[in-house]
Amino acid sequence: MEIKNPEHVLVEITPEQLLGDVMAFKKQGLRLSQICCAYVNEKIELSYSFANDDTNEYTNLRIVMDKDTEVCSITEFYPYAFLYENEMKELFGVNIQMINLDYNQKLYRLKDETPFIKK
Amino acid sequence: MAKQSIIPFGPQHPVLPEPIHLDLVLEDEKVVEAIPSIGFVHRGLESLVDKKDFNEMTYVIERTCGICSFMHGMGYCESIEKIMQVEVPNRGKYLRTIWAEMSRVHSHLLWLGLLADAFGFESLFYQCWRMREKVLDLFEMTTGGRCIFSVNKVGGVLKDIDDVMLQTIKVTMDDIAADLRIVRKTFMKDYTVESRLRGVGILTKEQAHNLGAAGPFARASGIKMDMRTTGYAAYGDLDFDIITSDECDSYGRCEVRINEIFQAIDLIGQCIDKMPKGDIATIVKGNPNGEAFVRMEQPRGEAVYFSKANGSKFLERMRVRTPTFANIPGLLETLKGADFADVPLLILTIDPCISCTER
Numbered sequence: 140m141e142i143k144n145p146e147h148v149l150v151e152i153t154p155e156q157l158l159g160d161v162m163a164f165k166k167q168g169l170r171l172s173q174i175c176c177a178y179v180n181e182k183i184e185l186s187y188s189f190a191n192d193d194t195n196e197y198t199n200l201r202i203v204m205d206k207d208t209e210v211c212s213i214t215e216f217y218p219y220a221f222l223y224e225n226e227m228k229e230l231f232g233v234n235i236q237m238i239n240l241d242y243n244q245k246l247y248r249l250k251d252e253t254p255f256i257k258k
Numbered sequence: 259m260a261k262q263s264i265i266p267f268g269p270q271h272p273v274l275p276e277p278i279h280l281d282l283v284l285e286d287e288k289v290v291e292a293i294p295s296i297g298f299v300h301r302g303l304e305s306l307v308d309k310k311d312f313n314e315m316t317y318v319i320e321r322t323c324g325i326c327s328f329m330h331g332m333g334y335c336e337s338i339e340k341i342m343q344v345e346v347p348n349r350g351k352y353l354r355t356i357w358a359e360m361s362r363v364h365s366h367l368l369w370l371g372l373l374a375d376a377f378g379f380e381s382l383f384y385q386c387w388r389m390r391e392k393v394l395d396l397f398e399m400t401t402g403g404r405c406i407f408s409v410n411k412v413g414g415v416l417k418d419i420d421d422v423m424l425q426t427i428k429v430t431m432d433d434i435a436a437d438l439r440i441v442r443k444t445f446m447k448d449y450t451v452e453s454r455l456r457g458v459g460i461l462t463k464e465q466a467h468n469l470g471a472a473g474p475f476a477r478a479s480g481i482k483m484d485m486r487t488t489g490y491a492a493y494g495d496l497d498f499d500i501i502t503s504d505e506c507d508s509y510g511r512c513e514v515r516i517n518e519i520f521q522a523i524d525l526i527g528q529c530i531d532k533m534p535k536g537d538i539a540t541i542v543k544g545n546p547n548g549e550a551f552v553r554m555e556q557p558r559g560e561a562v563y564f565s566k567a568n569g570s571k572f573l574e575r576m577r578v579r580t581p582t583f584a585n586i587p588g589l590l591e592t593l594k595g596a597d598f599a600d601v602p603l604l605i606l607t608i609d610p611c612i613s614c615t616e617r
Contacts, residue, residue, distance in 0.1 A: 141487070142488065142489035143489075147551055171470055172470075172553070172560065172562060173579035177566055178575075188551065190560075195487060195488050197553070218587070219587035222586060240293075246295075247296070249300070254302060254305060255302075
């Protein structure tokens with residue numbers, strides 16, 4: 140088996156660029172591997188990871204934004220992103236609009252609102 | 259058009275050891291849609307980065323799951339090692355690979371047993387779990403633990419395996435392979451088993467790709483995807499191929515997992531034959547500063563570990579994306595058009611680990 144392990148790529152983008160870039164990845168046939176949210180220095184950091192399973196290339200789109208900034212759901216292109224997006228909405232309070240299956244804060248049945256945001 | 263009805267399935271159900279809920283929309287006995295609910299046992303382990311330092315987090319992350327515990331610890335440690343640019347000694351890498359593949363063997367045997375139990379073949383269930391016990395015994399002999407054995411540390415592993423024990427592992431694994439050859443005939447040839455698996459829960463290659471499926475669930479639909487091909491741990495030194503099936507159904511998922519057990523046994527043998535001498539860990543000084551993604555092939559598929567550090571002993575963020583989380587959308591697709599009676603079996607065919615999903 141040939142081992143392929145190229146360096147991971149990190150591309151910083153704005154929320155407005157997200158859908159265009161995601162559409163391009165979808166056209167290239169990349170798989171959405173995961174979406175991760177982090178709360179760092181009172182900013183929200185979103186990482187959308189896309190994998191090419193033929194070459195093992197791994198590209199991360201990074202958005203750094205204020206907590207209330209609106210970001211559009213990518214479920215239009217990757218319908219299975221709904222679980223990641225609902226998770227980010229509940230744990231971090233990310234303002235994600237137009238999720239195709241929106242649980243309205245009921246995915247994890249949490250007692251506290253946005254528990255992953257450091258108070 | 260038949261009348262539609264909604265049947266709640268779970269969170270408590272005899273086939274589910276862990277809670278997941280599905281609202282099943284039925285037309286007569288056929289499922290037309292399934293809407294999942296999780297979150298019954300969400301623990302927020304990732305948020306413990308505020309309270310546990312980056313070394314202690316190894317033990318927290320290992321408790322994500324009681325089946326693939328070792329690999330969670332390994333994935334986390336590799337993410338910190340990548341940030342700190344720590345090179346694990348070769349012997350440490352080989353030991354990690356052996357324990358990782360033993361975890362795959364025991365996880366797949368556990369799944370085969372649960373599958374047999376789900377379609378009512380009790381003696382087959384006993385056979386699979388009897389084999390699995392041998393792997394758990396090996397874990398106990400090499401680490402002292404049977405489920406969560408905490409041998410990972412940032413920089414390598416905490417325990418070595420001597421040559422006598424390595425040979426014991428090899429002999430035991432050969433025994434398991436011999437037993438599995440007998441059991442495989444029943445899983446693959448017995449007509450009662452085939453009648454429950456063949457053509458049930460179809461997920462085409464295109465659907466698997468479009469729904470982001472991972473692991474044996476995706477490979478059973480013909481997708482050649484295996485994170486071990488990135489060469490982490492000792493996989494770069496080992497000879498293996500990605501195991502796939504073109505069956506695209508529950509039978510294919512069973513076939514892939516059985517073949518992966520044989521492959522894991524072969525990989526353990528290769529590791530033992532090639533085991534290098536030397537240290538098992540590197541001394542790590544300082545705190546991590548930076549971020550890293552690491553991908554790893556768990557028994558259930560691709561797991562992603564993300565760590566972000568700021569130079570202090572506490573991480574800013576640690577995330578695990580587990581394979582079951584990725585396979586839920588694929589499961590929902592396989593349920594469409596399925597008979598209501600096949601729903602428990604189909605949930606099992608993704609080898610769900612809700613404990614991982616609700617980390």
